[in-house]
Amino acid sequence: xxxxxxxxxxxxxxxxxxxxxxxxxxxxxxxxxxxxxxxxxxxxxxxxxxxxxxxxxxxxxxxxxxxxxxxxxxxxxxxxxxxxxxxxxxxxxxxxxxxxxxxxxxxxxxxxxxxxxxxxxxxxxxxxxxxxxxxxxxxxxxxxxxxxxxxxxxxxxxxxxxxxxxxxxxxxxxxxxxxxxxxxxxxxx
Numbered sequence: 001x002x003x004x005x006x007x008x009x010x011x012x013x014x015x016x017x018x019x020x021x022x023x024x025x026x027x028x029x030x031x032x033x034x035x036x037x038x039x040x041x042x043x044x045x046x047x048x049x050x051x052x053x054x055x056x057x058x059x060x061x062x063x064x065x066x067x068x069x070x071x072x073x074x075x076x077x078x079x080x081x082x083x084x085x086x087x088x089x090x091x092x093x094x095x096x097x098x099x100x101x102x103x104x105x106x107x108x109x110x111x112x113x114x115x116x117x118x119x120x121x122x123x124x125x126x127x128x129x130x131x132x133x134x135x136x137x138x139x140x141x142x143x144x145x146x147x148x149x150x151x152x153x154x155x156x157x158x159x160x161x162x163x164x165x166x167x168x169x170x171x172x173x174x175x176x177x178x179x180x181x182x183x184x185x186x187x188x189x
Contacts, residue, residue, distance in 0.1 A: 018037045019035070019036050019041075019055075019056075019057035019058075020034075020035050020036070020057055020058060020059070020060045020066065021033060021034050021055050021057040021058070021059055021060075021066075022059060022060060022061040022062075022063060022067075022070075023059075023061060024043070024066070024069060024070045024073060026073055026077060026141075027077050027167075028045070028160075028164045028167055028168070029045050029046060030046055031044060031046075031073075031140065031141075032044050032051075032052075032055070033065075033066045033070075034052070034055055034057060035064075035065040035066050035069075035089075036089060038087070038089040039065050039086070039087030039088050039089035040066070040069055040086055040087065040089060040090075040142070041089050041090060041091060041138065041139075042090070042138040042139060043069065043138070043139045043140050043141065043142060044138070044140060044160075045140055045159075045160040045161070045164065048140065048159045048160045048161070049135065049159040049160075050135060050136050051159070052138075065086055065087060068085075068086045069084075069086045069142065072084050072085065072086055072142070073141065073142075076141070076171070077171065079171065082107075082108035082109070082172075083107075083108065084142045086142065088104075088139060088142070088143065090137075090138045090139055090143065091138075092133070092136065093133075095121070095123075095129065095133060096133040096136060098121045099117060099121055099130055099133035099137075100133070100137055100139075100143050102120050102121055103117075103134065103137065103143050103144055103145055103147070103148070104143055104144070106144050106147045108144075108172050109172045109173055109174060110147060110174075111148065111149045111169075111174060112147065112148060112149075113148070113149060113150065113151045114127045114128075114130045114131050114134065114148060114150070114151070114156075115127045115130075115151055117134070117148065118130045131156070131157075134148050135157060135159055136159075137159070140159070140160055141168065144168075145158070145159075146160075146164070146165045146168040146169060147169070147172075147174075153176070154176075155176065
């Protein structure tokens with residue numbers, strides 16, 4: 001089964017040789033995975049913001065990076081995995097890729113702010129640019145953009161929906177401020 005390429009993402013982020021896609025069921029909804037020989041390129045919830053739409057890649061749920069991601073996500077959602085080891089191969093600008101690498105350094109159960117990431121990647125005045133890069137993270141859950149909160153500890157955006165961000169943080173034992181929980185609940189209405 002081949003799907004048509006999307007205009008939602010630059011072509012270089014979702015096209016190339018050796019691409020395979022697959023589906024991964026999770027308690028928060030299904031994910032579409034995209035992989036190449038180098039590793040996992042994408043992992044998107046259905047209808048998430050900045051998702052790729054339909055992909056032009058054959059389906060093979062047994063592809064090694066997709067299969068490993070499925071197994072690791074199953075363990076994560078069961079509370080038995082705190083660090084992913086599947087090989088990643090996201091494609092973005094140099095700045096986006098620096099932000100995504102920094103996201104991977106956030107340990108399970110920890111959170112950081114956009115401002116902290118901006119300082120860590122050497123652009124202390126670039127909180128908004130960091131927010132844009134975080135929002136375009138192509139590998140949901142595994143590249144943990146859900147662990148990024150506002151400077152005051154409140155939930156901010158999440159391309160997969162604030163209800164999923166709140167659920168992922170709860171799985172990791174992260175207690176949110178009551179105002180943050182209220183904002184997330186309001187997003188469900």
